[in-house]
Amino acid sequence: MTVFEQEHYTENFVQCILNAIPGGAKGATLVVGGDGRYYSQPAVQKIIRLAAGNSVAKLIIGQNGLLSTPAASHIIRQRKATGGILLTASHNPGGPHADFGIKYNVENGGPAPEAVTNRIYEYTGKIDHYVLQQGSDVDLSRQGTVHFGALEVEVIDSVRDYVAFLGEIFDFGAIRALLTSGKFPVRFDALHGVTGPYARPLFVAHFGLSDAAVQNATPLPDFGGGHPDPNLTYAASLVDAVEREGLAFGAASDGDGDRNMILGKGAFVNPSDSVAIIADYAERAIPYFRGGVRGVARSMPTSGAVDRVAQEHKYECFEVPTGWKFFGNLMDAGRLSICGEESFGTGSDHVREKDGLWAVVAWLSILAYANREKPGTSVGDVLQAHYNKYGRNFFSRYDYEEVSSDGAKQMIEALRAKFTAPDFPGTQLGQFQVAHAGDFSYSDPIDGSVSRNQGLFVRFQDGSRIIFRLSGTGSAGATIRLYVEKYSNDAKEYAADVQAALKPLIQLALDISELQKHTGRSQPSVITVCQTLFRACTDRFLVILRMHRLPRSLRAQTRSTQCTCCVQQSDVRR
16 A cells, blocks of 8 residues: 555645645635546545535535646636645656655645745644545536535536637637648647646647547556656657657647647757747747746756847846746746746746646747748757757756765765855866856745755856756655756857767766765766767657656666767666
């Protein structure tokens, strides 16, 4: 039995959420739904009983318990709800022996801020009872309103309002004209997550395509045995289809619908580049932004590609810690329109979550606009034009998973001492001279809160960056994340392999951190953006990402291997 199925476990946690709701649970209206992973339906029934027991006034539940995370954010905002309880573990695998999660979103539709999550955590340490009302299960398959005691339960169409909202943001007619021209074949992969029911009406009913334009569209409790993470490894069938069938556009989203991957034949769109390109085209290609873009933002580890777009357009630009909640304050204050993270998250102020389908339709809008300007424009053409105008940010992330927590902490503390030393700026490290270094701190310009220790960074005189972050300590150890970035405005370098371009920085990062000494690890578990030129292997040009990740059970069986195209080694499942 998994932890989340243990007796009282889910009830206790949901009760902690209800206890921590700002203003209290009594009389509240809450939105409930999730990605359909294993245990979602039993969890919804428990939430209904607990909500009734705690005098919640109303629950708005997606049909069959399904709501994508961005759709839930929209419903919270549309219905002016108190908040929402979302059943998801994002892009993690699902099933009886995999992951399940519950999170709370506040009244703006975004993730709960630290003040709320801290209260939830405090209650988990002292809870001694929960309050529920017994009764028969509510039929979640039928839309309509029923009562569970005094609690009003409304089961809604999970898809309709969100898709209609996208129709207000984008020019569906322009997209349809491109996609039905016969010259721009596309494919969307829902990875058996929640976005399938949303993608079908978009691509079929609104964009005029056949059902074949959407694959893996049925949400499954275990995501069909796959990994609902939109990258070129876990969406390999889509990648193969794009190349084999010569598709002009391919896209995928994760289990709960808040992440995205964009590619075309011969081209993969780095998530950092994606947010920059969307920001660059927004006012021209997307009706929602024709009144102007109020500002752009990125998480600190995300490449600075969008910064140059902001400078060109004179947009206010923010660098925030990792976590979508930091974008929400800026959006609520009217200072942010478009934002993104390097971990395949892109969004805007239409909701308060990152939004995978929104990003996909944004790219289709850009391509529709570009093809009106110049027929035949491809994803690769858009990328190349962006590099020609703004230069290119070479970027990669390396995750060292399940390392010793003690060793990871020792490494981070040693780096902190080095990076914060007053004499470190100006230091020559090989071919790189330190311009600025430290432990990233963010002062929220809206509420004045300060978030410290958000990642150790060193920026060099040539604009290159190295970043170290520690994430996820616990019984399975810690995860060290290493980010490496180099900027070039030399057109002769734009087609270079990312790993080759970053090799000197990668080696420097390993040297100054003494990562192997502290962790015993010579290779990363995950290379999040390992970009290679596919023609080095097959004579076909493809800018491709590989995220090499192993299940924990197989980690000990790994063999080190190295593709002839790649500089950096990684653990690869054989």
